[in-house]
Ligand SMILES: [Zn+2]
């Protein structure tokens with residue numbers, strides 16, 4: 086007997102490759118959207134800081150905007166710089 | 170007859186004697202009278218009365234009743250005759266008393282100043298005395314021959330009336346026996362009976378005995394007749410109103426008969442004294458009440474069936490509504506309908522869609538009967554309770570809601586009520602095309618219905634039938650009008666009607682969340698079983714549900730559908746990716762990539778281990794995805810999917826679409842043609858119970874055969890003897906037609922999982938407090954466990970269910986109303 090696979094339609098789940106499950110700001114899972122967004126993924130991406138912490142982009146932007154003086158990572162209090 | 174005439178002679182002699190005695194007595198009294206005027210001992214009329222009373226008491230009345238007593242074994246013909254004779258005799262006797270009084274009055278007058286027998290009172294007194302004595306001596310069995318008399322006459326009348334009516338059925342003219350008098354036709358006595366009947370009634374009227382003697386018999390005869398008639402017209406026909414017909418029948422047929430009895434044969438009431446006219450109209454009122462009561466009871470007994478075929482049964486329902494205003498049978502209605510619902514609807518033999526359809530019909534019908542909805546609640550509450558206990562209810566509601574084919578009644582019911590909404594979101598070009606055609610029709614209807622629907626809320630009381638007629642015809646029309654940009658008005662109406670219907674169904678649960686959850690599971694199953702990225706239909710249905718439940722509730726469903734669109738995009742991109750395409754591809758690969766957070770939880774008790782060649786190819790796809798979407802990766806749900814296989818054996822070539830598990834099994838048999846269940850289970854990481862079921866598919870394809878217990882071998886070449894049968898089989902099964910297992914955990918599983926968070930609290934409580942009743946546990950949980958975000962609400966019923974499951978699992982003990990932990 087010879088079995089030939091003509092096509093394979095599989096089902097998979099996607100996830101962000103990050104060193105944590107939840108956003109440290111909104112506490113939502115990274116794979117879900119931030120509280121301001123309805124749709125996860127491209128519409129509500131993650132960003133990484135040079136300190137290697139990452140957040141929903143909308144969450145860190147909100148955080149940074151709320152800071153009066155210096156811009157610090159809310160997790161490690163190091164100066165926040167976007168990772169290139 | 171001899172006896173009767175003998176009696177008559179005796180009576181005559183008797184009366185003559187009285188007359189003589191009285192006269193003698195008077196003359197001797199008069200002698201004394203002339204001397205001492207004041208010591209007249211006896212008024213002559215009193216004397217006469219005493220004598221007459223005695224005869225009435227001792228002879229006339231006993232004689233009258235004598236025929237009634239021994240009537241048990243008589244047939245109706247004899248009974249008829251006996252009654253006639255008795256009445257005749259009584260009548261003759263009373264006439265004689267009157268004549269003797271008249272004679273006495275001529276020959277003498279009472280000299281007493283205040284004689285109690287003024288001459289015109291005498292006859293009245295005799296009458297009253299006869300009436301009174303008749304009633305005081307009434308024998309137990311007296312009704313038998315009265316009944317026979319009236320029944321006989323009644324039959325004759327009914328027959329005459331039936332012959333006059335234009336007949337629906339060919340009457341059997343060949344009959345030898347007359348239907349009326351039950352005699353041979355050539356000897357028909359109908360006319361004789363009618364004549365005798367009228368004469369007898371006349372005499373009874375004259376004696377003032379008609380109502381007292383015959384009233385109850387007459388009433389019960391007419392009641393029977395009314396019952397029969399009501400049953401015959403309303404039996405199994407719900408599509409016609411019968412009230413008018415029944416009223417007319419009572420007015421003509423029954424009243425005609427009644428008037429004839431009172432008039433002694435004439436059908437005109439005009440000549441009757443007021444007394445009788447009043448009697449007849451009172452009688453009629455009572456009969457009319459009885460008629461309505463009978464009809465109401467019949468319709469109440471039919472109410473369950475009326476609901477089943479509603480709205481085709483609208484006329485019957487309208488009748489019932491009118492009837493209920495005339496009598497007080499609501500309690501009877503409630504208990505009767507409750508009984509029917511319980512015995513005919515709420516049992517395992519009835520399918521859930523059928524119960525739901527009946528539930529909807531009941532709501533619509535009962536709302537018309539009782540706009541206050543009290544009745545509705547009383548009747549439908551047990552239905553809701555029962556439906557909640559059925560596992561497939563929500564699923565049925567959702568699939569009924571989404572089922573566009575006319576497969577089941579529930580879907581029809583729902584479709585009928587959502588003509589426009591559903592098409593609102595359909596593509597614009599069709600809308601343009603069709604709107605031209607429908608504008609004309611719409612406009613005409615618009616003019617007709619608009620005014621009636623403005624105050625639709627309040628109108629239920631006033632003109633319910635009109636309104637429902639309008640509505641149903643309206644929706645009948647609209648459901649035929651396919652897509653058009655809805656005008657504001659029509660959109661509002663269809664939305665109300667539709668949302669109304671959905672809320673009825675959702676109301677079964679009292680919780681939208683549960684309903685939406687089930688919809689989500691259902692949607693997940695549908696999307697995963699199709700895997701063809703066709704989402705238009707699902708999207709349209711989602712829009713429909715969003716209008717009802719709001720965006721927020723259905724957000725995850727929207728993401729689920731979007732996942733399918735995105736996946737197609739990603740697949741296209743990966744297939745255009747030079748790196749991915751330049752590598753060797755074992756087979757064409759595509760993926761449905763889900764946002765796990767938004768899908769219902771997957772059943773993941775085990776994870777299928779795919780064949781190496783498949784794993785390698787799927788890994789290439791993962792890499793391609795990772796390079797397309799930075800910082801993201803995918804993880805295969807290995808057991809879900811759709812695999813297209815080409816299988817070539819020595820003598821067969823098959824092309825099949827199967828699930829990954831099926832594909833994996835057969836690929837393993839390609840490498841090695843004999844596997845035990847255990848070996849295969851180890852390689853595939855699939856429990857043997859599941860595996861055995863899946864292998865069954867290949868056995869049915871005659872590619873595998875179970876040679877010994879749990880050992881399967883590849884059938885590379887069919888035994889020529891059996892080949893024909895096998896090839897027939899394979900031709901039928903081109904696709905994997907096995908029932909598609911839901912890949913999702915069921916809603917109740919999910920709920921059970923949610924409730925698990927309470928378990929540690931409960932254990933803590935019971936450790937400290939030893940034993941507690943359900944209510945107390947519930948209270949404590951509310952205090953401790955429901956704080957903070959994501960608090961899980963838990964009803965008392967749910968908690969009981971949860972605890973009872975724990976009792977079943979021996980994690981709890983339950984006795985005399987208290988839960989406690991088992992001693993460890
Ligand atoms: Zn966030």
Ligand SMILES: [Zn+2]
Nearest residue numbers: 119122129143
């Ligand atoms: Zn966001």
Ligand SMILES: [Zn+2]
Nearest residue numbers: 136138158161
């Ligand atoms: Zn940091």
